[in-house]
């Protein structure tokens with residue numbers, strides 16, 4: 001099929017409002033928008049002002065009304081528990097109405113925040129949809145984060161309620177959530193009124209009578225009472241959720257997602273980018289704690305009347321590197337979306353892709369990769385072994401849906417390895433130098449998006465509008481700064497190469513080295529420190545911390561290193577994969593005192609590097625190099 005991309009992108013460029021007005025017809029509105037875009041509202045304008053709708057209505061009630069009551073909406077496939085469940089649109093609606101009644105009876109209403117701290121179980125998706133139903137604002141916190149991170153989110157969102165579970169199940173390990181939850185509430189200055197806890201068979205939690213509520217009993221009771229909870233009309237511009245993501249240094253930032261633009265953008269992307277139809281089985285192998293999980297495990301597929309897979313397992317080890325192929329065959333998955341790191345892990349275990357031959361993948365049509373740069377080697381391997389197009393797509397928590405990618409729904413364009421292909425309608429992507437001037441094709445620079453951002457992208461940060469302006473819009477007036485560095489080639493293909501801030505990407509997870517440094521520095525014996533991301537063949541990057549110990553400390557440095565590793569795991573969470581801490585005498589610095597993290601990283605990654613002209617003492621880099629070599633890192 002010849003691609004209609006150029007015409008579609010051109011139509012958007014010629015008349016963005018007409019384009020997004022047409023796309024909005026795919027959504028059911030209680031009251032149609034007065035304006036498609038109002039440039040005078042919000043920080044850079046608001047989409048669909050005056051419109052009233054409800055996201056849960058569009059995901060469930062509408063699908064049921066249109067005849068999908070008995071169609072499977074969600075397949076829960078959990079190799080870690082051996083459970084597979086099929087949930088129809090009708091059955092989910094029943095659960096969600098009951099849970100919404102529980103929320104309502106606890107005094108949760110429109111605009112109230114609730115935190116969802118849950119593993120990959122269907123009840124996590126129900127918890128999100130029930131919040132949407134009553135106009136409450138959910139904030140999902142990834143299970144791999146520690147109590148401290150959860151506390152930050154409780155306190156920033158001022159959540160009235162937390163929905164959680166007794167445990168998460170990782171391959172070979174059960175993680176008790178309740179102690180983490182209780183610890184987070186203890187730390188947080190703000191205390192939620194209640195916690196609803198879903199008890200899992202594997203590990204039951206002790207519930208506190210003054211605060212905790214058993215999920216199943218409460219939902220069961222609401223069902224017995226025949227509770228009815230209609231969808232609360234919300235403005236298109238009202239928040240649906242806040243998702244915290246690593247910000248530059250320190251506090252995570254709460255990315256706000258609205259209701260109207262979000263639905264329009266997701267539905268457009270399901271059909272035109274992913275090329276998925278109603279009834280088709282789509283699998284985003286991510287976690288509901290990340291933006292990919294929000295957009296393409298829960299909301300996108302349901303808005304589209306598709307069937308989504310909620311997979312509680314890993315690409316390897318549950319039980320082997322054939323797990324993905326088993327799921328694809330068993331459930332008739334047509335399109336899979338995951339992070340390149342998953343494929344690197346699979347390839348390491350099964351380099352020849354021999355396990356693929358054990359499964360019938362005839363229904364499988366395309367693989368989408370995002371979350372980190374899809375290295376050409378991994379793309380080529382997947383393409384050869386699976387025999388389907390492999391589509392790199394680039395986006396961020398802030399945008400909520402792909403900024404760039406090869407739009408299979410519009411017809412594939414030629415593939416260029418290492419590139420996330422072309423900008424999607426809504427996005428005018430440009431590359432600017434540090435002074436804000438456009439660079440020529442092929443030249444590396446700051447990747448920016450011309451304002452306004454399209455529907456679905458963040459309108460602001462939660463309670464931090466100034467931070468949004470300062471951090472994202474101030475540096476390049478008229479543009480949104482993505483904090484990614486890259487280039488656009490002469491054919492308009494976008495290549496995203498690295499970040500321009502302190503964020504590193506560990507197994508597709510976005511983490512701030514600044515927050516890790518804060519934690520390392522909080523150890524009593526650490527005088528100063530630097531954390532860098534070093535190349536890892538599976539996870540893309542892993543963090544490594546360099547510690548300078550206080551002069552008066554005479555303890556074994558190996559003990560301090562172990563304590564710092566444990567500290568980061570306990571404060572930030574296991575997901576940081578912080579396993580390397582190295583005590584050094586000094587850190588390399590410029591004469592003005594800036595730590596030369598970039599040069600340290602190049603040494604660790606065995607890249608060529610030049611002695612920085614501004615270095616204070618060149619001998620320090622030799623010391624760093626030796627310290628890395630002693631750990632088998634760098635040359």
Ligand code: COA
Pocket residue numbers: 119142143144145168170175285286287290292314315316338339341342345370371506507508509538539573574575576577
């Ligand atoms: N709850 C609690 N702990 C969790 C967790 C969760 N939801 N998710 C991960 N962790 C823990 C892991 O158990 C691991 O702990 P360990 O240090 O004790 O082993 C640690 O956090 C790091 O986890 P992870 O990054 O998942 O690494 P891994 O070595 O267990 O697995 C991969 C590596 C590549 C298989 C894995 O990262 C993966 O499947 N990635 C898929 C891509 C993905 O989901 N990307 C998200 C964005 S699309």
Ligand code: AMP
Pocket residue numbers: 245291369370371372373374392393394395396397398420482483484496497498499505508509510
């Ligand atoms: P997150 O907000 O967690 O989704 O992380 C977003 C960041 O991940 C982006 O700003 C990029 O740095 C990186 N990223 C995501 N997808 C890609 C991709 N396809 N290619 C390169 N980098 C990517």
